[in-house]
Amino acid sequence: MVLNNIEKLLEKYENGETTLKEEQQLKNYFSQETVAPHLEMYKPMFAYFSVNQQEQFTKDVPLKTRRIFDYKWISVAAVAVLMIGFYFKSNTKNDLGTYQDPQMAYNEVVKSLAMISNQFNKGVSTVGYLDEMNKGTATLGYLNTIENTRNIIFKPVK
């Protein structure tokens, strides 16, 4: 390669105007054994660039596959639990037994009904006290009489 050419390239290189291809030419030139003596100082520079290009990253990178928790699965699980719950519930026996003898059954029913009516009457008698309240209201009615009397004494202002 013509030395002149290299010198020209070097000047362009220092101005940052060389293309990658031209820089490769320079690198090739300076990787030779013998270089023009006045350009000797460029040699280590280009050698350094080439050597440093080789360095590699060897460490392992732990890539965690981060699983983002998906909340919609919670609802799926909840529905499943509910379904299972209903299933087992419907399976449990609701059988309380039955009377075989109609007379006995009748007696039992009468007994239960008697108990219900007893309790019911008790409740009604308690409600009977509400009459007292009516009486009280009637007493309050006397207030009207007072009002009337006052109206007679003082002429109501219109």
Added chain:
Amino acid sequence: MTQTEFLNIVMPFKDKVFRLAKRLLVSTEEAEDATQEVLIKLWNNKSKFEQYKNVEAFSMTMTKNFCLDKLKSKQAQNLKIVHSNYQDHNVSLQKEVELKDSMDWVGRIIADLPEQQKMVIQLRDIEQYELDEICDMLDMNNTAVRVALSRARKTIREKLTNTHSYGIK
């Protein structure tokens, strides 16, 4: 997106992320941590991959921001990043024999550059990105990148010339 798909996207440029991080943070361990962090962030945001124009450029920008943040917090804590693992042992051994390894000098010169120039040199001269891609990654305009690149290259050349001539004279 499965892990394999993700790795297929990320594998080609993970080394570049690492090297950029190392350029900025100097220490290998720090750079490894930063790379790991960036990759994990990418993995967690993998659902947004379609929105990115260029995942690689996006990752480089992320790396840049992450490392600069890290540097800032380090400065705030008044901690210095340890330079002990700055060179690998082969180089230092060779250095002992040869007294001065010029390649090592280049590394040191670049380490002295301002952050922005460091990144531009890293992305252009080492990773060989196009200028437009670098503009994207660093959020700079074309001229600014060119200027930074030119300045960085000139500084490296000047300092190298100096050390070079010290060796002779």
